[in-house]
Amino acid sequence: NAGVTQTPKFRVLKTGQSMTLLCAQDMNHEYMYWYRQDPGMGLRLIHYSVGEGTTAKGEVPDGYNVSRLKKQNFLLGLESAAPSQTSVYFCASSNGGFGANEQFFGPGTRLTVL
Amino acid sequence: EDQVTQSPEALRLQEGESSSLNCSYTVSGLRGLFWYRQDPGKGPEFLFTLYSAGEEKEKERLKATLTKKESFLHITAPKPEDSATYLCAVQTEGTSGTYKYIFGTGTRLKVLA
Numbered sequence: 001n002a003g004v005t006q007t008p009k010f011r012v013l014k015t016g017q018s019m020t021l022l023c024a025q026d027m028n029h030e031y032m033y034w035y036r037q038d039p040g041m042g043l044r045l046i047h048y049s050v051g052e053g054t055t056a057k058g059e060v061p062d063g064y065n066v067s068r069l070k071k072q073n074f075l076l077g078l079e080s081a082a083p084s085q086t087s088v089y090f091c092a093s094s095n096g097g098f099g100a101n102e103q104f105f106g107p108g109t110r111l112t113v114l
Numbered sequence: 115e116d117q118v119t120q121s122p123e124a125l126r127l128q129e130g131e132s133s134s135l136n137c138s139y140t141v142s143g144l145r146g147l148f149w150y151r152q153d154p155g156k157g158p159e160f161l162f163t164l165y166s167a168g169e170e171k172e173k174e175r176l177k178a179t180l181t182k183k184e185s186f187l188h189i190t191a192p193k194p195e196d197s198a199t200y201l202c203a204v205q206t207e208g209t210s211g212t213y214k215y216i217f218g219t220g221t222r223l224k225v226l227a
Contacts, residue, residue, distance in 0.1 A: 042217035105157030
């Protein structure tokens with residue numbers, strides 16, 4: 001039981017490049033989330049999904065897109081990366097919505113945009 | 115505006131020196147308050163959920179309490195392995211039946227042997 005895994009662990013992009021971050025969970029959770037964590041700021045929700053085929057915007061969605069084609073996977077895309085998107089990205093999943101049950105977090109992806 | 119504030123930002127304790135971390139919140143429609151532990155380079159790990167004022171939860175050397183305005187994470191006789199960043203999060207009602215989940219910026223705890 002791997003829990004929540006994220007790929008890749010580290011990535012360096014140049015401004016304007018695109019990339020996709022992959023999140024996978026093996027706990028059969030309905031809800032999945034993407035957060036970013038920046039120094040001096042709390043975790044901020046980017047997008048979330050309440051089930052396969054659904055997505056919704058969180059607090060800071062601009063510049064990101066997401067897809068949930070399979071229940072176990074949640075993809076976060078950056079179409080044209082900007083230096084302001086340099087951050088650590090965490091994926092999480094839960095049984096209930098927004099912490100009705102606890103959220104399980106992945107190990108994070110450290111992204112640097114030059 | 116919904117807000118979650120944690121204090122202190124950083125705390126250094128000697129092994130065995132008990133203390134408390136604070137999480138104060140101003141939100142409308144609190145659904146739950148959560149404590150997480152985060153080790154360097156890792157994702158947050160769930161510790162406790164508190165739903166109503168007066169509720170308490172315990173786990174080993176940690177005890178979380180909740181009032182109408184704040185939560186405390188009490189650490190009794192801490193050990194060096196308790197060193198981590200402790201995050202507080204609040205779940206509150208959003209619009210159209212959705213929920214908001216707001217994290218504080220955390221307290222960095224260092225326990226010295």
